[in-house]
Amino acid sequence: MQILITAKNIALTDAIRTYAEKKVGRLEKYFDSITEATVVLEVQKNLHIVEVLIAAKGVFMKGLEKSEDLYASIDLATDKIEKQLVKYKEKLKTKKLQDKEFEAPLKLNVFDSASLESIDEDNKLIISKEIPVKPMDVEEAAMQMELLNKAFFVFRNAEDGQISVVYQRDDGNIGLIEA
Numbered sequence: 106m107q108i109l110i111t112a113k114n115i116a117l118t119d120a121i122r123t124y125a126e127k128k129v130g131r132l133e134k135y136f137d138s139i140t141e142a143t144v145v146l147e148v149q150k151n152l153h154i155v156e157v158l159i160a161a162k163g164v165f166m167k168g169l170e171k172s173e174d175l176y177a178s179i180d181l182a183t184d185k186i187e188k189q190l191v192k193y194k195e196k197l198k199t200k201k202l203q204d205k206e207f208e209a210p211l212k213l214n215v216f217d218s219a220s221l222e223s224i225d226e227d228n229k230l231i232i233s234k235e236i237p238v239k240p241m242d243v244e245e246a247a248m249q250m251e252l253l254n255k256a257f258f259v260f261r262n263a264e265d266g267q268i269s270v271v272y273q274r275d276d277g278n279i280g281l282i283e284a
Contacts, residue, residue: 106130106139113147115175121146124176128183129157135190138162146175155182162239164193166252189252196248246271247279 108126110117129142139161147154155178157168168185172178240263241249250258250271257272262283270282 106133106142108142108144110144110146113145115146115148115153117146121175125179128179132159132183132186132190135187136161136194144179146179148175153178155179157182157186159186159190164239164249164252166190166193167254169254193248193252240266243269243271243281250279 108129110122110125125144125146129144133139139159141160143158145156151173152171153173153175154171159166166186166189168182170178170181170185172181240261242263246258246260249260250273257270259268259270261267262269267284269284272280272282274280
């Protein structure tokens, strides 16, 4: 597993790096196909914010924690990921989801709100991501959205191969947009 550690507004010492690598490295015992882990350490005022993002076979999990102690934030974020990994692994066992091959990466672009009002050549791109798209069913996509703690999730539907979106509705239910 490749571990990338980034620090914002804080000096990344060897002790902090070693501690973060040790805590994130132990996640491999829960899911052996973790390919990449990104750890972002940040200090804002008196809060230490730690974000851990794990990628494993097209599944992404995110843990974000804030506390007054950096080491405690690292512990809390990795514990959150650990619980997600256990939950995901149990769902895989019960559903017996098959490993599917990745298709060409899907490119997502996010524009600022001003550019959406008048779409022309002056669009300001805020975020552009390329993610490997694993064909999955709607239930697995909803679980992935929950694991990432996001309001929506874009995926390739395993049944018809089309790009679809699951999203969290205001009433608490999950919606589906099919292309």
